[in-house]
Amino acid sequence: MKNESNSANLIRWFDPRHRQLGTWAFILNRITALGLTLYLILHLFALGNLARGPEAYDGFIKLAKTPVILIGELLVIAAGLIHGLNGIRIALNSFGIGTRYQKQIFIGLMIVVAACLIIFAKSMLFGH
Amino acid sequence: MYDTNPKPQEGAWLWLIKIVAGLLIVVIMGIHFWVNHLVAPGGLLSYADVLAYYQNPAIIVMEILFLIFVVSHAFLGVRSIILDVNPTKVVLRWVNRGLLFLGTAAILYGIWLALFISAKGAGA
Numbered sequence: 001m002k003n004e005s006n007s008a009n010l011i012r013w014f015d016p017r018h019r020q021l022g023t024w025a026f027i028l029n030r031i032t033a034l035g036l037t038l039y040l041i042l043h044l045f046a047l048g049n050l051a052r053g054p055e056a057y058d059g060f061i062k063l064a065k066t067p068v069i070l071i072g073e074l075l076v077i078a079a080g081l082i083h084g085l086n087g088i089r090i091a092l093n094s095f096g097i098g099t100r101y102q103k104q105i106f107i108g109l110m111i112v113v114a115a116c117l118i119i120f121a122k123s124m125l126f127g128h
Numbered sequence: 129m130y131d132t133n134p135k136p137q138e139g140a141w142l143w144l145i146k147i148v149a150g151l152l153i154v155v156i157m158g159i160h161f162w163v164n165h166l167v168a169p170g171g172l173l174s175y176a177d178v179l180a181y182y183q184n185p186a187i188i189v190m191e192i193l194f195l196i197f198v199v200s201h202a203f204l205g206v207r208s209i210i211l212d213v214n215p216t217k218v219v220l221r222w223v224n225r226g227l228l229f230l231g232t233a234a235i236l237y238g239i240w241l242a243l244f245i246s247a248k249g250a251g252a
Contacts, residue, residue, distance in 0.1 A: 030212075033205045033206070033209065034206070034209065040234075044234060044237060044238060050178060051244055051245075053175075057175040057178070058175050061175075084154050088154065091151055
């Protein structure tokens with residue numbers, strides 16, 4: 001993959017054929033990374049409302065509690081959990097820890113993500 | 129599973145910073161998330177709550193460190209993703225400059241905002 005042209009590498013990212021679990025873990029890690037980076041930038045801009053005073057910030061918080069934004073937040077939480085937990089596995093693997101069982105660990109962590117998301121969704125969408 | 133080692137153009141130090149920052153984010157994000165989204169009634173802090181929250185110097189230090197770790201990890205991660213598409217040296221040089229500029233700007237803006245909120249709360 002390294003010696004191919006840039007466009008060929010990029011197109012390959014979006015080709016779902018012949019993928020193994022490791023590749024899906026890789027793709028998930030990349031997609032969540034890009035999503036979270038975009039969220040980080042938006043989050044910093046949104047927090048700029050704090051400098052504009054209580055009306056601006058509390059108005060923004062009111063907007064943040066609408067269902068559409070809450071679903072968006074749930075996606076951010078999902079991305080954070082997937083990226084964070086998968087990232088811990090990658091970090092451990094990088095130091096030679098758990099490499100033999102990394103597929104099982106990945107599946108286990110994704111089950112944890114799913115369980116956490118159910119709890120968060122219940123609390124955020126139906127809790128208040 | 130895929131290769132988790134640093135890429136040739138990433139360098140061992142940048143890779144290590146990305147990994148260590150990532151692990152530190154997981155710890156601090158737990159605290160940040162708990163305070164900002166779970167402790168507050170209704171899920172999010174109001175303006176007055178944020179001002180009060182930022183009166184504790186330890187909180188300011190924690191939030192600024194969190195910002196530095198997150199921005200460093202995010203922008204090193206974006207660079208790592210760009211390396212996946214095998215950019216030319218010229219493109220990579222501009223990517224490095226752009227990410228360094230944006231990352232520094234984001235950190236400085238975040239630090240200014242944290243100190244501004246803290247000062248605003250102290251004067252309230």
